[in-house]
Amino acid sequence: MTRPRILVIDDDEAVGETLQMTLVLRGYPAVWRPSLAEAERRDDQAEVIVLDLNMPGHDGFTTIDDIARSRRHAQLIIASGQSEKIIAAAVACAKAAGIAVLGALEKPYTGRELVDVLDRFVPGGPDPNADDAGLIQAAIADGTLVERLHVVFQSKRDLKRGTITGYEALARLTGERFVSPELMFGPAVPLDLQLQMTRKVFLESIAAWQRLNDAGAPVPISVNCNPQTLCHPAFLDMVEALVRDAGLPPSMLLVELTEHASLEQAHQLARAASRLAMLGFRMALDDFGRGTTSYERLTRLPLAEIKIDKDIFWSACAGEISMSMLREVVTFCHANGMAATIEGIECELHRREALALGADFGQGFLWDKPGELLAQPEPAVRQAVGR
Template structure:
């Protein structure tokens, strides 16, 4: 009974080794066919094959003189070779007790010689075999040649298996091997809690700069040095993987407690950076992911590690554990980025709303700010505070502004035709100011809609101008010369407000709502806003206060001489089809007063 169980276990291990090599049912290969032809020529026989012994079949990776891709395992001499791991010679099938009634014998085969294909671990995968239709014997030199050719087959198998699984620079297992090992872990210990670690040596831009100065060969040297150091730190009992050019991964020992291990890694990483062992550890980051193999697929484990490394880049210790909440937020941002392009090409998702701007001295509505809204088909309404910063830093930034500008100007034209002479404000980003033809395209849009330039006001922030001050100033000068009004948005939140008040050719300063909402907190807050208004007026700007929500704040701003205001006190952002109704009601109440 024990012997039977032991044999079953050995067969299971053999089959597992065969499956892991990914040879079964793969296309023909000239490198294997060349060996098969050589065996046929040495023996002077018409039939030769590289035969792999599967659970219930013999599958031919290479074959000469054989029509079928596989034959049943039962009664096949190659199966005996795989089971015994030894040379098998059958001089005459008709005189052999085991094979006289086999399928091969009935098909006319009389001679067989096969040498085992044995892995380094001792598993026999099958045989390199030659067959003939006439009985014959073999010589010692023929058997020696057959053994040598079988060894060549195994060398080819190992080379193909290693290709893509061993990194040539560090000789460490690759990302492909890591994924396969995680798959094996899911089969063998699916519910075991494990901890994966990813070490990222440096940011890509740092590597590029280093290669530019020192040359790519020196970068390779640094990677090899890092691999040796990490191998020492991880220990020989742990497998270290080289998963990307500057990234290494490993699995912590079974039973490792995440919190304690993070503290240990943080201390070791801090010490390593202080020693600067490889010259690159000063900028390295470490990401960790706790998982169970059954619950998390290998690709997900690797992606989670990448996510943790990116989070580590923003942490003081440059070490971070994967957070599903943080990852979900990132995935959501990525989805918004991916889905914005299609949204621009439909009529159902994107729309504009308009928030009125009120002249504080008269109470009349003199303009409106165009604000973009997005109703995502799956996520539902998405706040502009969430998606606009994402889109502004992407390739969609210019298209987003173009959509808002064209839609807003079309609406301004409709209001003009209805007798409402309102100025329209549109926000522009740094990406727009970097467009060489931005000024010309804006002027063309205004002309296309039949509006005078002063009906359009473009709002820019100080931070947007600062990204490329020379290019931004060039665009702003061209726009101002064309008669288009310019406003400095979120004034007071930048780091060079006074300098830019003197140089930007703007007409309006919009005081950020963070200052306006504190007007009722105390005299110090009121004094700050009063100074902003006075300074702006002295420099010739018209002043707009954002975020006005109370009558007391409006009265305070009016007393300070602020020109305009917008905020929830007057109106929330209004849908396009409702704006005309609101405007008529507001004008009616104004006249009635």
Template sequence: MTLTADYEQLFERAPCSYLVTDESWIVTAVNGTFLEWTGYTCDDVVGVPLPRLMSADDRLVHASRDVPRMQLTGAVSEVSVEIVDAHGQRRAALLTAVRSVQEDGSTEFRVIIFSAHERHQYELDLVAARRSAEESEARSIRAEAGLQYLALHDSLTSLPNRPGLAAILERELADRQPDVTIALLFVDLDHFKSVNDSLGHNAGDELLTIVAQRLSSSVRGTGTVARLAGDEFIVVEHVRSATDATVLAERLLEMVNRSMVIEGLEVVCSASIGIALADDETADPERLLRWADIAMYRAKARGRNTWEVHDPSEADPAVNRMRLLGELRHGIEDGQLRVHYQPRMNIATNIAIGVEALVRWEHPTRGLLQPGDFIDLAEESGLIRGLGAWVLDEAVQQGAQWNRASSGQAPVGMAVNLSPRQLVDPQLTGIVQAALARHSFDPSLLILEITETALMENPEMALKVLTALKALGVGLAIDDFGTGYASLTYLKHFPIDELKIDRSFVSGLGAGNGDYAIVSSCIQLAHAVGIRAVAEGVETDYQRSTLLTMGCDLAQGFHYSRPLAPDLLADWITARPPMSPEIAVELIAPEPDDDIEALAVV
């Protein structure tokens, strides 16, 4: 095609973009308006197929459908397209195409007119905005789903947390079948705090993760395992009877009891499990959790590493504990506490060389309560500080009174057991020193006992406290030895004078369960580091004679005497040989039997 000068000038200066193509849609001419609009040069466009200038979508659609239709009809046709400019930007345009031939009727050519298409650009922007909004909404949905997952799951174990468990229980209770019972098992790890404090929080987290995996592998596809808090896990399962629930509990205990290696050490864990059953329509998530919690604490009271099924007809112990707490508070204020004393004996000579002071509560309606009925409650509530201070002062005062009355005889000493709370009290040393000064009591007659578990919670701080106490001139002892994680290294570094073997091992002497070897090892360990070995809870002559052959230094227990009031103890001592000045009176931590030793905490 040739253009006259006038038409060429009109073509070049036209307000619209013009392209001329041949019958194959190859661009043969282009005006300046198009070049200015798109940023191309003439060489960029001439010789290029028209569809190549369009966006990919238009290239497929218009080149295959609309443009051929123009060719067939020969009519003017308008199509909304997008042109890709020299910078890669998509520009909305209205394509108007006219098919024509030369004057001699030979070569066919087309005139393509592009004009900016504001409506199409608006539609394009609208689509882009809609697409952006949809993508943003999708991101928001994903983010919301992620937040919801985090809100309903535990970050450490990925198990459902308390809110997640509540939702699961609501659904399970609503959808349960007539022949199926929902069982909820409350799994609480035994002594987890000791492991966590001894090995570190990272090791504790690893232990929790392993337990979570083991519990999850122990339930069927219908079951759910959740982490309620800390070392508390919940297992929800469909069962047909209480027996099925107890079988599951046994399986869970077996899985938890399997040894695991953490921080290079072999650790054996145990758990106490409480079972609650949704036997009727009145059961709801909160009630089931409460029932299972009550049963779990009963399992702990039975000695741990066992399970208990809750009986809904039984009274709620939490209510009883709250009532007892109020009564204990008034009991301390009203002077209802008493201290009884139990002799300690030299095994070899069978002579009383000291006594042990045991706290009792003279309850106005329930009679004389043993420490096991209220000491734990006092510790949990914080009342133990006032109660312990009173026991310490009472024991030191009683010792001073006995020493003044027994002129010419060996003086009586006092030993007080310190709780973990005591060890972190910066005023402890001053409190002990004040009690000694107040009653003019010789510091060498006071022995302070610290449980092995309390020492291992923070050995570095314990060493500082024990060193400061030792500087006062008092004696120190490790109580309940064998139940914690103390090693020979700690025994060598702590300024200890006495090691007390826990009564649970002494009571097993003669039972053939390995306690003989444990007790013998403890005695040898004590002597190896140059301190005395004391056996607690001696109740039979066989235990006494066995301890004698082992070389144990001291013993105490019902075999010699039950705890006695101060006046009765004086009569008991008078009827026996004189006391030795070597060992002092002791205040002992609570034990799980009828005459649990009292914890005296300042």
């Protein structure tokens, strides 16, 4: 079935372009414009309009009237940081003008939340995650979820030399098939249980680093952590104790914050991240491009690195989105003292494209797939890290 074309109207360029990329990656033809007037000027056609209700110089209610006059066939999704009463009034106004309203989103919201609204109105096939979600719920019920979790590692490489500059720890469930970590650490899993699983990932990562150190190749190891876990009251003390007991320099652990699971209160995240940084831990933002994190919001976090999502990079390589957008991200990183890593490097062409963007590091199947950290002989490990 052909999916409807989406027009995103938002005055924030970073948010608008990110939403456009997310929609395209999820199979929705989409375009972002800073105003309805600009969309009219470019003669953009759309079946669904995502409208930011409150933009400087634009009255959202007047824009709704304009949509009703010129785009009666278009359905509407209203996005706003205004109060529920104002949003409800806008929805009522649109409906009174004959516009079908698919839903309303409170800002800030993620690209995934927008896709969820759209998916409810676009018939599709069975949910591919349904079986995995059932598997996780069964493991929660019988108390084996933490026990079944194990950790694999994938190297991060210097794009110019190909040398190993670090590893990423990736959580997996023991079994015959891959289960998405987004489900393992998703809202259906109790937060205290997520904290237990995160602790296990840290423990295995620390043990892996100690093996690397013994082999003469002590490079940092990254551990993924969603904002909810990072802000858990017990998280900071837990991580500090694990590192202290192991005698591990905190700088050898890079905490990768998963962007697509955002908190409503950004200051809570900034507080937790800053406290972690004060202890000597380094932080990165993982999967940049999947959510709606803006450049301005990035500057609030003590980040050492930004990792650009592989699907965004692949779309740029395929010409579906502008490569210049990613180049701007890399330039922003370097201007603010952050390294830029490209995920999803699966061939030499990908490596060259990432290098042309000015990125520092890459990660992907070009070099290795996730697996046991020291599966290769010790001399090969030393050679791989340039020793």
